[in-house]
Amino acid sequence: MSTGSAPPILETKALTRSFSGFTAVNSVDLTIGEGTVHALVGPNGAGKTTLFNLLTGFLTPSSGTIHFQGRDITGMDPERIVPLGLARSFQITSLFEQMSLLEHLELALASGTGLTRKFWKSVKVLGRFHDRGMQHLEEVGLADRANQAAGSLSYGQKRALELALALALEPKLLLLDEPTAGMGLEDVDRTIELIQRLRHGRTVVFVDHNMHVVGSLADEVTVLQSGQILAQGTYDAVRADERVITAYLGESHA
Amino acid sequence: MGSFIQYTLQGLASGGFYALAALGLAVIFGVLGVVNFSHGSMYMLGAVGTVVALDEFGLSFWASLIVVPLVLFVFGVLLERGLVRWLLKLDPLYNFLLTFGVTLVIVDLVKRRYGSSGMPYDTPAGLRGQIALGGLELPTYQVFAALLSVLVCVAVWVILVKTRVGMIVRAATEEPDRSRALGVNVAMWVTPVFGFGIALAGLAGVLAAPTRSVTADMGTNFIIILFAVVVIGGLGSIFGAVAAGFIVGLVEAFGQAYAPAYAQVLIFVLMAGVLLVKPTGLFGSGEHS
Numbered sequence: 001m002s003t004g005s006a007p008p009i010l011e012t013k014a015l016t017r018s019f020s021g022f023t024a025v026n027s028v029d030l031t032i033g034e035g036t037v038h039a040l041v042g043p044n045g046a047g048k049t050t051l052f053n054l055l056t057g058f059l060t061p062s063s064g065t066i067h068f069q070g071r072d073i074t075g076m077d078p079e080r081i082v083p084l085g086l087a088r089s090f091q092i093t094s095l096f097e098q099m100s101l102l103e104h105l106e107l108a109l110a111s112g113t114g115l116t117r118k119f120w121k122s123v124k125v126l127g128r129f130h131d132r133g134m135q136h137l138e139e140v141g142l143a144d145r146a147n148q149a150a151g152s153l154s155y156g157q158k159r160a161l162e163l164a165l166a167l168a169l170e171p172k173l174l175l176l177d178e179p180t181a182g183m184g185l186e187d188v189d190r191t192i193e194l195i196q197r198l199r200h201g202r203t204v205v206f207v208d209h210n211m212h213v214v215g216s217l218a219d220e221v222t223v224l225q226s227g228q229i230l231a232q233g234t235y236d237a238v239r240a241d242e243r244v245i246t247a248y249l250g251e252s253h254a
Numbered sequence: 255m256g257s258f259i260q261y262t263l264q265g266l267a268s269g270g271f272y273a274l275a276a277l278g279l280a281v282i283f284g285v286l287g288v289v290n291f292s293h294g295s296m297y298m299l300g301a302v303g304t305v306v307a308l309d310e311f312g313l314s315f316w317a318s319l320i321v322v323p324l325v326l327f328v329f330g331v332l333l334e335r336g337l338v339r340w341l342l343k344l345d346p347l348y349n350f351l352l353t354f355g356v357t358l359v360i361v362d363l364v365k366r367r368y369g370s371s372g373m374p375y376d377t378p379a380g381l382r383g384q385i386a387l388g389g390l391e392l393p394t395y396q397v398f399a400a401l402l403s404v405l406v407c408v409a410v411w412v413i414l415v416k417t418r419v420g421m422i423v424r425a426a427t428e429e430p431d432r433s434r435a436l437g438v439n440v441a442m443w444v445t446p447v448f449g450f451g452i453a454l455a456g457l458a459g460v461l462a463a464p465t466r467s468v469t470a471d472m473g474t475n476f477i478i479i480l481f482a483v484v485v486i487g488g489l490g491s492i493f494g495a496v497a498a499g500f501i502v503g504l505v506e507a508f509g510q511a512y513a514p515a516y517a518q519v520l521i522f523v524l525m526a527g528v529l530l531v532k533p534t535g536l537f538g539s540g541e542h543s
Binding site: 103 | 418421425434435440
């Protein structure tokens with residue numbers, strides 16, 4: 001099914017997940033080429049979020065395999081997958097309301113170093129991550145709010161912090177779950193710009209319902225429906241695909 | 255004025271029991287996602303354990319303050335390793351039912367061994383009588399219990415804010431999935447946090463022993479109020495659990511003083527009121543899933 005010529009960074013084979021009789025992801029063969037930006041689209045309930053949860057270890061597949069950089073990560077726990085270079089953002093902003101922005105970044109930066117095991121150490125040890133944390137906050141334009149609590153941020157700023165956190169994990173592959181969901185036009189354009197900047201040296205897979213976002217960012221688009229891949233290709237090719245038009249607009253328009 | 259201060263003290267003392275136990279409930283819920291129904295019976299075990307420690311082992315109150323929570327920590331670790339752990343991947347309801355079952359077993363075992371009538375426990379020597387504070391005669395033990403609970407809550411707070419384990423536990427408590435996605439090994443903290451939460455309930459029980467009627471059933475009413483505390487403070491909020499513990503203690507004390515028939519009802523009126531105004535509780539973020 002792959003149309004990319006880049007060597008694959010992520011590959012799933014017959015990936016399947018059922019919930020008591022209902023198959024949310026059904027035998028998905030997905031290949032993501034290294035260095036590409038890949039969009040996952042599809043109607044609600046198509047299995048996009050389930051697929052994300054499978055790829056990042058938050059759900060265990062019922063069957064099938066996931067290989068990341070040639071390594072089998074099927075059934076691995078999230079905290080073991082992250083250090084391999086596969087990070088994700090969340091659809092619903094899930095930040096630590098009372099922690100400062102910088103603390104968020106320090107926690108993310110420390111987790112890869114094994115420092116989180118040395119629990120008796122004072123938080124001051126985290127000071128060594130101060131500069132790198134600030135750097136990531138600058139990247140997303142939040143440096144001047146470094147010491148504020150995350151709870152005080154606006155919606156758009158929270159989404160930006162989500163991105164900074166994902167970047168701090170230095171992922172080779174970044175999964176973004178609806179990075180522009182609920183944003184106004186201006187924030188959407190700023191996020192597109194941001195993703196265009198951070199894609200350098202990385203592979204990005206994102207879910208989004210906003211076709212403007214998909215069209216401006218994605219090298220390749222995969223359309224999911226009822227847990228299966230319906231179509232795959234460039235944005236223009238997929239948009240012209242009759243099965244896709246039917247899935248999105250209903251039989252009468254086909 | 256004098257009676258006002260006395261009721262406040264009484265409220266802070268019993269509020270301290272709620273705050274300690276609710277703190278334990280909150281960290282367990284946060285890190286494991288388990289609503290530990292057996293928390294009331296752990297509080298009871300703390301109180302009964304204190305009585306038994308004196309009667310059968312000659313252990314003083316001061317020794318019990320350390321030993322009983324430690325024993326309950328070990329008990330909590332065994333409970334987590336032996337039972338709770340195996341249900342963590344299932345719907346949280348299973349562990350709620352499991353800990354409910356554990357409660358029934360514990361309460362009946364205690365009844366079988368020690369009967370169901372009250373076990374008297376004298377106020378420890380040195381904490382008896384009254385203490386003169388600013389022209390008021392206050393019960394020494396209540397001053398002690400209130401101060402110690404506040405102290406332990408503050409100490410736990412400092413650990414949570416100032417150390418790395420605190421940062422991890424706070425992170426895992428507020429957003430477990432988020433923490434795992436940042437590469438934090440939440441699983442590593444599950445067993446010690448469960449034991450620690452149980453130990454806090456046990457400590458509340460030790461402190462309650464001299465002031466309450468110590469029976470096998472004393473945890474039953476306690477867990478109901480404790481759930482109200484956690485709902486008022488906001489499920490998953492550590493600070494909320496402690497604050498609401500003291501608030502509920504005060505409401506109960508003033509209720510008993512001015513409207514004894516409605517003392518218990520007041521707590522649930524407060525809970526309903528909070529839920530109407532802020533469904534996530536006073537300090538809950540509402541994004542915990």
